[in-house]
Amino acid sequence: MQVAEWRATRRAGAEQLASNAAAVLGQAGLSTTVAIEEGAPKRVMVELSRRMNADCVFVGATGAGDTGSRLLGGVATAVVMQARCSVEVVREQTPVAD
Numbered sequence: 754m755q756v757a758e759w760r761a762t763r764r765a766g767a768e769q770l771a772s773n774a775a776a777v778l779g780q781a782g783l784s785t786t787v788a789i790e791e792g793a794p795k796r797v798m799v800e801l802s803r804r805m806n807a808d809c810v811f812v813g814a815t816g817a818g819d820t821g822s823r824l825l826g827g828v829a830t831a832v833v834m835q836a837r838c839s840v841e842v843v844r845e846q847t848p849v850a851d
Contacts (some may be wrong), residue, residue, distance in 0.1 A: 764789060770795040774811075795831035802836050 754762075767789050775785040788807060790797045802810045812833075815826040825833065825842060833840045 778811075781807075794828045798828070798832050799835045802832075802838055807836075807838045809841055810836050811841045811843055814842045814844045 768787075769846040771789060775787050778785050782799055786807075790801060798810060798812065801807075810832055812829045813826075814829050815830070829840075829842050833842065
């Protein structure tokens with residue numbers, strides 16, 4: 754697979770994922786703006802939130818920290834610390850233990 758083809762495939766997947774998320778947020782009564790950008794995620798998300806004068810940024814929590822899933826990953830931490838707007842950290846739903 755050529756690099757250009759790989760990038761186009763990845764972009765199409767990102768656009769579909771973002772579109773699905775925007776639809777869910779729209780059903781909840783929230784207005785959204787979707788942007789697909791390339792670059793270092795920490796920098797891009799903070800800069801984009803500032804350029805767009807965002808009210809809120811939604812970022813996923815991977816729990817990639819060394820001490821377990823209760824910690825935020827590096828991107829989520831950077832956005833929480835540097836964004837000038839509210840940041841909503843979204844975690845994957847996990848079953849509750851009985």
